[in-house]
Amino acid sequence: MPRLILLAVFLPAVFSPVYGQEGWQGELGFPNYGVFSVYQPSVDADIEIDVSPSVKAFNFEQRPKEDRIHNFSAGFLYKDNGRLQATAWKGRYILQVPLVKDLLKNEALAALAMMNANYFSQDRFPRFKHWQFLYGISEYVSLGLGAPEFYFRFKAGGEAVTATISDQYGSISDWDNYGFGIKSEMRIPLYGDSYFRAETDWLNKKYNLEKYFFTERWTKEFLWKSELVIIPVEQFALIPSFNYKEADIEKDGRSDLERYELGGELILGNILPDASIIFKGVNSYWRHKKGVENLVAFGVYSEALSLEIYRKDTSDNYSAFTLEERLAGIKIGWKFGGKHQLKELDDYGYFPQRKYEFYRESGLHDDSKLSLFQQAEYLRTLRRRNEWSGNNLNYKRSSSIYSFRNMEEAYAGRGGDCDEQACLNSRLDELNGHKSVLFSWWADNKPAGHTAQLVKNDGQWYLDEYGMIYKINGATADTDLKTLMLEALKQNNRFIALPIDNGQGGDYESANCSQSGGYQTINSYRFSNFQSDKHRPNIEYGSELFTGRNFLFSH
Helix, strand or coil: CCEEEEECCCCCCCCCCCCCCCEEEEEEECCCCEEEEEEECCCCEEEEEEECCCCEEEEEEECCCCCCCEEEEEEEEEEECCCEEEEEEEEEEEEEEEEECCCEEEEEEEEEEEEEEEEEEHHHEECCCEEEEEEEEEEEEEEEEECCCCEEEEEEEEEEEEEEEEECCEEEEEEEEEEEEEEEEEEEECCCCCEEEEEEEEEEEEECCCCCCCEEEEEEEEEEEEEEEECCCCCEEEEEEEEEEEEEEECCCCCCEEEEEEEEEEEEEEEECCEEEEEEEEEEEECCCCEEEEEEEEEEEECCEEEEEEEEEEEEECCCCEEEEEEEEEEEEECCCCCCCCCCHHHCCCHHHHCCCCCCCCCCCCCCCCCHHHHHHHHCCHHHHHHHHHHHCEECCCCCCCCCCCHHHHHHCCEECHHHHHHHHHHHHHHCCCEEEEEEEEECCCCCCEEEEEEEECCEEEEEECCEEEECCCCCCCCCHHHHHHHHHHHHHHHCCCCCCCCCCEEEEEEECCCCCCCEEEEEEEECCCCCCCCCCCCCCCHHHHHCCCCCCCC
16 A cells, blocks of 8 residues: 655745745655654754654754854754664864865864764663764865856865764774765756756765674765756746766675666646646666666645645565555645755655665565565675564564474564574575574573574674674684684673673583474583673674764764
8 A cells, every 4th residue: 555655845946036934844654754844044954853663863953154264063863763772962163265266165174973872682672872972074175166057066075083982891982984075066057048957976985894894895875966957938847857876885795776767847837826836757777686766746836835746666676576665645845945956766755764874775664475585585684684683573482491483483473582583583694695503502500591693794703683793703714613602602791681600601502493393403512610701792883873874074
């Protein structure tokens, strides 16, 4: 069934000035998400509230004044996506120095942020609460040519962020990310009132792989948006458009997104009194995998109020099945001010909740109708499978010590106890080519044991448990399984669900559940006088995992 979305947004007129100096816009989706935004020109700020079930956020952003040399701006963000929670405050000083009057300008920025962050495992169990203090600098040079009717603007430079983590294990400072980017926009007048307009945005960044386990060595984001506005007669406009978008964040052997968008708009300005009518259609093809997105829209807007009705269809194709989603929406806005921006497909549907996430997701939600094999193909990577497990599986106690839900039962019921979940996760990872071992242990002074999963991804071993993932440091291709399991326990014992007391003895073993009906031991070993390492947990602490991409410099 199509999901109805109520979305308020400003629709700028092509042949009239931007209406309104302040206003509101909002989105409400059933059952997926909702956003409400307010624009206040007296402080040149936006307030955005996201009430999605999967991502809840409150964001305040104050923009710098373009005509000032000295600028101060501030921001606040609260975000909770069920697994990561963050409350962050940021302040920025921007120095804009004209190098050549009205032509060349240098923009230097210094930013500080303070963030209170937390990890959650399944069932909202808090794990690793900590503070991060972020320090960022950026330097950009911008070139501007032309007048309002004809212009070319170009901006290039770089940025860097350092973070200090403070928690119960002490504090440590290290670099978080750095990169460089280019932005440009141009407007070329054509015959009469017609014109061509285009924008580009390119950002390459390098992230600290000790804090971001699954990113490319250099991430890439590129966006081209363009439109040709043809106005043959007064109050009539035909606007063909072409957009291209690419994102490559996760290290998984292919781009996260590569998409062409071909579309157009027809605007009639003399059909209704003091109002214009818009018809819009977009056809989009994916290049990173098989898939398409299509959009059709109809709108009416006036000086005070704007209204747009749309439908967006997505088809995500796999080897033997297709995931489809249909969104039907209404956009409504009242005097929402701000700068006219070129539109893209991500301005419709789930883009607001993607704004606060670090990795680029498809936007499609968990589908319980998929088989276990189809789910493995859909998830595809260890990171996505781990995130899916944390968001969709629940702890369910077994009826007795001898009972065991097989992987199909745990998958259908979306949960199980420790060994049943480990068995399911192990099977999903093995279907995607990862080496996986079930790992169990029992301390002599405790009546029960615990099971987690060891999984190897791109040469690195991890401990996976209840949606949490820990890197095992020091393990190489030559490390034997007995040593690997003991190191996994020592490095992460204090942070797992059933830790072993120091000084205790016990047993640990490797196992699998590939045979139907149960859990089979492969090798069993003994430990004595167990001692945990005293280091911080080996999890991802990257600041943008909590806030979304480029939080410190966005405005």
